[in-house]
Amino acid sequence: MRSETGFDPALYDRFPTKGGRPKGEEEELRRIWCKPKGWEYLTVVNNNYVGIYYLGTAFLFFLMAGVLALLMRAQLAAPMLEILPQGTYNQVFTMHGTVMMFLFAVPAVEAAGVLLLPQMLAARDLPFPRLSAYAFWAYAVGGLCFFASIFVGLAPDGGWFMYPPLTSKAFSPGINTDFWLLGIGFIEISAIAGAIEIIVGVLRTRAPGMSLDKMPIFAWSMLVFAVMIVIAFPSIILGTLLLEIERAFNWPFFDATRGGDPMLWEHLFWFFGHPEVYIIFLPAAGMMSMIVAAVAREELVGYRLIVLAMLATGFISFGVWAHHMFATGMPPMTTGFFSAASMAVSVPAGLQVFSWIATLAIGKRSFNAPGLFVLGSIVIFVTGGLTGVMVAMVPFDWQAHDSYFIVAHLHYVLIGGMVFPLFAAFYYWIPMVSRRALSEPLAKWVFGLMFSGMNIAFLPMHLAGLQGMPRRIYTYLPGQGLELPNLISTIGAFMLAAGVLLFLVDLARNFRLAPGGGNAGNVYDGGTLEWLPSELYSTRSIPVVRSREPLRDDPKLADDVAAGRYFLPGSATGLRETIVTSPLLAEPQYLQIMPGPSAWPFAAAVFTAGFFLALTVQAYMFGWVSGVLAVACVLRWLWETDRPVEQAEVDIGAGIMVPTYVTGPSSHGWWAMVILLVVMAMIFIMALFSLAFLWSNQPGFWTPPPKIGAALPVALLYGTALVAALAARRLLPRGAGGSAGLLLFSVLAAGVALWLDWSSWRASGLVSEASGQGATIYALQALQAFATGTGLLMAAFCAARALRGLVSLPRNNSVDLTMLFLAYTAVQGLVAALFGRAFGMP
Amino acid sequence: MRSWLILLGGLLLWAVHFFLLYGIGEFGGSGPAARLAIGLISIACLAIITILLVRLARQPREDALSGWGAYLGRAGLLLGALGVVWQTLPVLLAQ
Structure with a gap:
């Protein structure tokens, strides 16, 4: 058997070790990874807390953006209603799209990664815990301030894609647009910080032996997701920067009268915007693949092909951005390229759907809560995918462009491709972090209301769109045949909301956070490592992984891990630490000393948000002071890091020695910088x-x-x-x-x-x-x-x-x-x- | 790096092909010269894919991971070849 780093794989045979462990070893782990108290909840960096904070905040934004959707549906329930004035309606639909995409969807899946990945990979934590904390606080503080703009009438109103010239200074002279451009800035920083954390985490902190072919499919999906963020988000960072500079300093990037071009914005925005859909979909698909295998009690059909499908989706999704621009008069040959790629991207997505169906078909499926949401997701996503292939065809797109048909299509894709899988994930993984699982009987009502509500809300929109109802209008005239489909859509939207409300009731009744152990456990019989008994330090010892579903293949694994019979059964240095492994074969390379709780990431995040928000409201002095303080806080937090420990080498279990300080291309810091x-x-x-x-x-x-x-x-x-x-x-x-x-x-x-x-x-x-x-x-x-x-x-x-x-x-x-x-x-x-x-x- | 190239070779070639085609379409127009260039690029990409497929078939399997990677690499190359042909069709079919 080959080795990637010179490590002898025969050493794995020393595990599980025999004999007992020294007294006090586990207590020391508990002391090092102790629970926060009082104000320490603000400075905590452990993924068990940051992940929950992150997920909770993302869900809060989902609820708030959902309320905005209900306001819109109330306004459109009948013709010529005046519930929302036109200007307010523009702000509401802009905020709904922006918040759902930037403040809910991407952070929610990133949060799921922060929470689940260390457990799934049996790492003590992700490699840059302070970066996770910074990413979360920048997002939470900035996002809440950004959302508050709607209460004072300053929310952006140019649509979630902010096309110039509508959003140029000439046509949007207020600061509403600046709120979007600068407000999105910190979210981009946060998303990229999280992506770096996830890439390095997945590739370098897997349990020993967990080679790429044994990696859980969710980890694969998060890896592709994070790489896509790294490639796609820079485009929107540049776009927002250029548009803000145009507005602030009159540099004409997008002004066609002075040699700029508004089409440039569309290219920059959609080079991010369309991959964004897959950035959201892929982690959700990863969750689906994990859950499908568990609820069917069957190994996932076509694991290799699903990995290929995820990689292919990642690539091809970068070749479809201009299909949002078919109506702009692009050259026919270029249009053809994008049309072809838009059809091609459905092939890998289809591969995953067929795999899920096959797994469910051959397994002993049960229609429990996650199972129901998985099935609902497949139905809804496939419907959205089919209309997606329709609009990939240019002549049809010209007819449907900017109509409610597109609104229906995108909601089918996003709700089927992300929201339903997320709810399936809530039901599936909540027993991992809560003392009680959620209620199965209530879940059936939640699913019934959400599934029927979703279809009642969005199916008629296809019809309304084909009848000629344009997007983003605040009302419509009677007598055009639009009354009935709109009324039905509004009823459906409120049914969907009722389902979400019932879910909140279930959460209030049953969700009891148990980050330090004592959770409900492996209710759905999953086979991956996140179901090992864990505390704040993750698992007591880090197992050797010999298969894709180790818990199913080795019934004694959980006991051996809990008894400390694998790697790192205690703290080798008296500090927080995890094993860094090689990217392909996950061979142990060195022990990473991890930073503990700190106020500096929190302070840096607050000042980062302050910097962007102060610039938005033109409080320049406050903004620059905030910016300088944010940089100072980051430097202060870094000052404590990068310090070699006294022991150059330590025993990480069974006499296997690894270094405690490594530099150069094999270090995790080098990877993050690259x-x-x-x-x-x-x-x-x-x-x-x-x-x-x-x-x-x-x-x-x-x-x-x-x-x-x-x-x-x-x-x-x-x-x-x-x-x-x-x-x-x-x-x-x-x-x-x-x-x-x-x-x-x-x-x-x-x-x-x-x-x-x-x-x-x-x-x-x-x-x-x-x-x-x-x-x-x-x-x-x-x-x-x-x-x-x-x-x-x-x-x-x-x-x-x-x-x-x-x-x-x-x-x-x-x-x-x-x-x-x-x-x-x-x-x-x-x-x-x-x-x-x-x-x-x- | 070699393992990653095996794993992603077909998809990388698809991406290179796509962006070259887009570059020609965006900056080079759609005249006969552009079509010829697109045809040559497509043939070159397909040739590279063929060579990689042959080399991958001859490569020894050292362990489970390399066998797994080779399977994924082959499937990716086939998908890449399909993608290259599919992306070139609009040029061949355009009037």
Whole structure:
């Protein structure tokens, strides 16, 4: 049998170990992973708490956005009603879509990952618990403030996709649009922080032996989900940034009269917006696959094909964004590409559906609560998928575009593809975190009301749409045949709401949080590791995984794990820790010392939200102070990390020794930084695309760039910055001071290069307010300035640590990561300088 | 990295093919030169997929994971080939 890291797989045969464990070992684990008290609930970082907070907040947003939906349905129950004035209706439908997509759907599935993954992978926690806490608090504080805008009439009103020119300053002069653009900013940060956590968590903290082919399907889905966030979200980050800059500083990215193009926004938005649907769907599909196998008491049919289907969905979903733009007059050949991809993406989704049906067909299925929601989900999702194939065909799309047919389609897809699976997951996994399971009899009523309500609400919308009812209208005239379908839809919406209300009653009656153990247990007979007995430190010991459903295949596993007969039965260092394993075969590599509770992530999140919200309401001084404080809090939280422990190597069980401090490409920090750099590179690539797009579509506004030869000193300086950054890591064994000095020199060289580049563009007469070209060129420079500024902060951080003697020799993670960031900054600057000049050269 | 490339090879090739086609459609127009380029790119992608399929078939199976990865790689390559042909059809069928 091969090894990925040099680890001998025969060592697994030492487990389960024989004999008893020392007294006090488990008590020490409990002490290290102790419960919070009082204010400590705000500073807690353990996934058992953060996951619940996260899920609870996401569900709160689901309820609030649901109330907005009921208001809309009340308004549309009959023609010419005046329950909501037109302007308020615009705010309500914008907030409904925005909150459901950004504040409920993505955070809810991310929360499920934070809560379930460590248990499912038998890790003590995710690898960056403070990052999880930061991501949650930024989302919760910012999201609630964002939602509150509707109570003062300042909520955004341009639709959840915020198309310019409607959302440009000329047509939306108030701050409503800014609330959306800046309000979404912190949610994007939060989503990306969570995605980094999940990717590294899934690939590096799996239980020993859990190779990729033995990984639970939910973990696969979360991995694809998180990678998709990393690729898709940068596009909307850039889009919101550019639109806000256009509104604040009059840089015409999307103004067609000055060489911008509103179509650019559509490309940037939908490159995020359509994958977003699959970003939501995939984790829900992962949950479905887990639950289907449990309720059918049968191994999932076609595990390999489902993994392939998830990967294929991840890829193909990035080739369908422009199907939202079929009515904009794109070139016919391009339209054909997107139409073909839109039909193709239904193939992997169909594969998963057939697998679920096959598993249910051959298994001993039971129609318990999760089983019912699983079946309901399949029916609803397939209906939405079929109408999706219909609108993938361009001629049909032209007829149905912007009508209620589309409203029906998207709700069938999203409710069937995400909401019903989430409810199935609630019923299935609540016994893992609650002392009592939810009520089965009540669940049948909840399901009945939700399933029938959903279909009664949305099925007639297909008809209303085909009869010509457009989306986003606050009322309609009588006598057009729209009264009956709308009335039926409203009745259905209230039935759906009644089902959700009944679910809340069930929660109030039965949900009793038990994060420290004493939960209801494996009610539905699942076979994966999250059903092992666990406490706040997760499982007592970390098992060797030898199959995909270890609990079914080894009936003694739970007892052996609880008796501490596997890896890490106690704390090897007296600190919070987990085993980091290799990405393919999950071989133990080293022991990660995990950070404990801290107030700094909470404070950083509050100030981050304050920064964005203060800018929105134009309280600039408060905003900048908040921003500086947020950065200071992050630096303070990082100051406590990256410290080697006294023992260089420890025994993690059965005499297997691993190091406690690792640097370089095998460390989890390196992986996180590389993913962060992918995010930055995607933002940068989308900015380059913006420049190319405007050059292609608005050539009349293009002015000749500075000569390519003028970029030579810029290129030399960026080259110097790159070499200095790489050399800083090489020279570290000779002393931390010299290394930190080189890092600072690298920033200096990058800064001078940026200044030279900027000066040459200024000298060429290009002005940011004058044309789309000017706006985009200076936006690229602004991105580069941001990267350089961040690099300066990181280099200064390393220098400060070097002065305090906190940089370990001969290798150090902080230096490694700063080196990576500065090397990337230099390459980005060089590409920006050359690319900007390449377009429009005479 | 090699294992990931085996696992994702077919889908990566589909993605490269799609974005090249989109780039040509967006920035290069739809004239005969663009169609020729699209045809050549598609043939090249299919050729690479064929080569990878053959190499994957010859690769020894060291353990369960590599066998599993090879299966997934082969299926991904076949799906990628199907995707490449499917994406090229609009160009071949357009008037």
